[in-house]
Amino acid sequence: MNTEQESKAELLARLDVMEAMMQAGRRATQYCGWIFVLWGAAFMIATGWTLWLGHRNLAWPVTMVAAGVLSAVIGSQRRLKQPKTNTYHAISAIWIAVGTALFLYLFSISYSGYAEVHSFWAALETLLGAANFASALILRWRIQILVALTWWTAAVASCFVSGHLLLPILMIATLLCQIGYGLYLLYCEHRDRRTSTTAVQHG
């Protein structure tokens, strides 16, 4: 079959389909908005529980374990649908390493009794900033660099402010960097799904 009769517009439409699909394939691993929202919400719930209902020793372990179980269940379901790419492996490696480090650190320092409140929160914020920054460099995503910088700003501030300001700083950083950023990612995921489907159907 010769393609002499193919119109230029049709060929360009094919190019559009290829471009949209390749972009969709590359972007596939970038969006994990649900996990940011989930852990942000878990932190808020645990904080609220501690402040208004007490039971500090119950609130944090219960909320964190519940968030961990939910992450594992939702994550395993979503992994079935996610393509495997080099980017996916790199991003997963960062978050698994930082997640494990955070769990070991928070668990050990909380139960050892040697925790100093300023350094405790600053370390948490530094690690979250580092994970976001590494992820942003791989994905070349400016908005996640802003997220990382916000965490690091919170970490530096936590080293200098008085004790009563630590929680508000962490709450603001969590609202912006976990819940706000997570919702933004969910929106991007929804938008891209519509765009790529439209390219095949009408391209």
Add this chain to the structure above:
Amino acid sequence: MADLPELDPIIHGKLRLAILSLLSSAEAAEFVWLRDKTGATDGNLGVQLRKLEEAGYIACEKKFILRKPVTWYRITAQGRSALLDYVRAMKMLLNMGDTGDAGKA
């Protein structure tokens, strides 16, 4: 007059082109993901995947994950090479069109 390059008819189908393009950017992808990204129906996607598999452009692997059957697809070396040839042929056709238009202007 120079010979016009031929476009591979197996790749030229819109949905098959979309599938190969998606797989070219991923190590492996699952049926449901391909369906979500292309917006195709299960039946149509299955038919087009089989055509690509018969041509040797993609390979399929069936697994059971959490007791659910999951089918993963990956592009083969032959498929990648065919996609590159297709892009080259398309570029040549588009350039010929541009040159023709320029000549007329």
